[in-house]
Amino acid sequence: MSASRTVICLLRNDLRLHDNEVFHWAQRNAEHIIPLYCFDPRHYQGTHNFNFPKTGPFRLLFLLDSVKDLRATLKKRGSTLLVRQGKPEDVVGDLIKQLGSVSAVAFHEEVASEEKTVEKKLKDICCQNKVKVQTFWGSTLYHRDDLPFRHIGGLPDVYTQFRKVVEGQGRVRPVLSTPEKVKSLPLGLEEGLIPTFEGLGQTEPVMDCRSAFPCRGGETEALDRLKHYFWDTNAVASYKETRNGMMGVDYSTKFSPWLALGCISPRYIYDQIKKYEAERTANQSTYWVIFELLWRDYFKFVGLKYGDRIFNINEGRTGVPFVDANMRELALTGFMSNRGRQNVASFLTKDLGLDWRLGAEWFEYLLVDHDVCSNYGNWLYSAGIGNDPRENRKFNMIKQGLDYDNNGDYVRQWVPELGGIKGGDVHTPWTLSNSALSHAKVLLNDTYPSPIVIAPEWSRHVNNKSSGPSSAKGKRGSSYTPRQHKDRGIDFYFSKKKGF
Numbered sequence: 001m002s003a004s005r006t007v008i009c010l011l012r013n014d015l016r017l018h019d020n021e022v023f024h025w026a027q028r029n030a031e032h033i034i035p036l037y038c039f040d041p042r043h044y045q046g047t048h049n050f051n052f053p054k055t056g057p058f059r060l061l062f063l064l065d066s067v068k069d070l071r072a073t074l075k076k077r078g079s080t081l082l083v084r085q086g087k088p089e090d091v092v093g094d095l096i097k098q099l100g101s102v103s104a105v106a107f108h109e110e111v112a113s114e115e116k117t118v119e120k121k122l123k124d125i126c127c128q129n130k131v132k133v134q135t136f137w138g139s140t141l142y143h144r145d146d147l148p149f150r151h152i153g154g155l156p157d158v159y160t161q162f163r164k165v166v167e168g169q170g171r172v173r174p175v176l177s178t179p180e181k182v183k184s185l186p187l188g189l190e191e192g193l194i195p196t197f198e199g200l201g202q203t204e205p206v207m208d209c210r211s212a213f214p215c216r217g218g219e220t221e222a223l224d225r226l227k228h229y230f231w232d233t234n235a236v237a238s239y240k241e242t243r244n245g246m247m248g249v250d251y252s253t254k255f256s257p258w259l260a261l262g263c264i265s266p267r268y269i270y271d272q273i274k275k276y277e278a279e280r281t282a283n284q285s286t287y288w289v290i291f292e293l294l295w296r297d298y299f300k301f302v303g304l305k306y307g308d309r310i311f312n313i314n315e316g317r318t319g320v321p322f323v324d325a326n327m328r329e330l331a332l333t334g335f336m337s338n339r340g341r342q343n344v345a346s347f348l349t350k351d352l353g354l355d356w357r358l359g360a361e362w363f364e365y366l367l368v369d370h371d372v373c374s375n376y377g378n379w380l381y382s383a384g385i386g387n388d389p390r391e392n393r394k395f396n397m398i399k400q401g402l403d404y405d406n407n408g409d410y411v412r413q414w415v416p417e418l419g420g421i422k423g424g425d426v427h428t429p430w431t432l433s434n435s436a437l438s439h440a441k442v443l444l445n446d447t448y449p450s451p452i453v454i455a456p457e458w459s460r461h462v463n464n465k466s467s468g469p470s471s472a473k474g475k476r477g478s479s480y481t482p483r484q485h486k487d488r489g490i491d492f493y494f495s496k497k498k499g500f
């Protein structure tokens with residue numbers, strides 16, 4: 001390519017300058033670079049089956065932060081970020097016509113079908129205009145082309161097998177350098193306004209002070225978070241012990257929202273872990289962050305292997321303080337711990353028998369870290385129809401609640417109407433005596449509902465404190481029939497009203 005050419009760098013889920021092959025390639029191959037981000041109207045429509053808004057308020061806030069941050073970073077380095085509202089294929093087509101001399105369009109490839117359709121349309125537009133298309137793979141720790149399998153069809157269907165092969169034979173590529181100066185834009189282009197919440201038909205969310213993820217979007221914040229978690233607090237050195245936590249900011253890395261938008265590169269995280277291990281300490285915790293990042297890789301590659309099949313079906317239907325607390329945290333903050341997600345997914349699919357897609361689309365709407373492969377892959381896994389060799393695995397909500405929120409503080413934080421119940425009893429209000437409930441100012445089926453379903457295995461973790469209030473009596477030990485609670489379950493858990 002001659003040096004007088006212009007390259008459009010279309011940014012999608014790679015909103016960063018560090019370790020970004022799109023910029024890296026364009027810096028070497030263009031005279032002018034146009035960094036471009038498009039607010040695609042399709043991302044603000046309803047989800048596929050249940051018509052929840054595709055992008056909820058928390059992720060939108062995080063995205064707007066990330067776009068603003070990237071623009072500011074690029075400005076400091078002699079460039080800027082062009083922002084447009086429109087489909088990328090239309091915007092790129094218009095820019096090509098307007099400039100008349102675009103030589104290439106460069107972008108990172110995605111995995112899921114909607115993103116692939118956009119890529120196909122971009123390629124068609126470029127082909128019609130005789131513009132080169134340069135694509136890259138950049139969202140995973142291990143590069144797609146370095147996987148030690150002959151082709152993606154050889155990807156094992158069990159995570160442990162994948163991990164062992166990759167750890168044994170794979171290699172992580174080094175981090176690409178960050179350009180000091182980014183090549184300038186051609187003259188005459190409008191920078192474009194970054195849309196507002198109102199402009200996108202949404203209302204800005206109010207941050208809940210109880211949030212376990214009180215962080216803002218963008219590459220700058222992502223790099224600060226890593227510095228905090230690794231170098232300032234050494235929290236990474238005890239990650240394996242704290243990672244199942246549910247309250248507070250530092251029980252886990254909280255990298256996922258930045259990873260989902262590409263504000264931080266998994267290779268950069270890996271590189272920093274290796275430095276940390278060399279300079280401070282290498283232990284099970286430092287390794288475990290890589291272990292978890294490999295789960296993320298795995299779900300991406302599963303998405304690559306099975307394509308649209310990750311969106312395929314099943315049926316199902318339920319309710320409980322531990323579940324309610326997690327669902328409220330998600331609705332009010334856009335975040336939920338991994339422990340919470342696993343439990344909620346198991347409860348909704350296995351205890352209630354709800355259609356797992358309902359849960360997946362609800363998560364897609366609300367999660368600040370939504371990543372199509374991780375979300376749909378994990379829901380399939382939890383529903384026992386994805387890559388889980390233990391198909392009958394089912395979480396016991398009461399045991400999990402008592403194991404991970406032993407004193408009930410997490411539940412009381414999100415379900416304040418149960419705040420008068422002391423200790424772990426808050427996980428099973430329906431088992432408390434009428435006098436204990438009235439002392440705690442809880443009126444079952446009035447201030448707080450009795451459980452929508454009671455799974456038989458819960459009885460092993462419930463003290464026989466009373467025969468329970470009359471409304472819940474008939475259900476204790478009864479066979480469990482989730483389907484009859486279908487409608488109530490859906491209303492109860494997926495009410496679009498905030499808080500339930």
Ligand SMILES: Cc1cc2nc3c(=O)[nH]c(=O)nc-3n(C[C@H](O)[C@H](O)[C@H](O)COP(=O)(O)OP(=O)(O)OC[C@H]3O[C@@H](n4cnc5c(N)ncnc54)[C@H](O)[C@@H]3O)c2cc1C
Nearest residue numbers: 252253254255256292293296338341342370371374375378
């Ligand atoms: C039903 C369900 C839905 C989920 N949906 C998403 C999603 O949309 N986006 C998302 O990033 N994660 C998803 N997860 C995985 C996991 O819950 C989150 O990655 C994690 O809670 C984010 O917090 P963290 O960054 O502090 O994680 P940490 O515990 O600090 O882990 C470090 C990183 O490893 C990766 N990771 C950890 N666990 C998993 C996992 N089970 N699957 C894939 N990657 C993992 C994430 O990138 C995470 O940032 C889901 C899990 C379940 C059970």
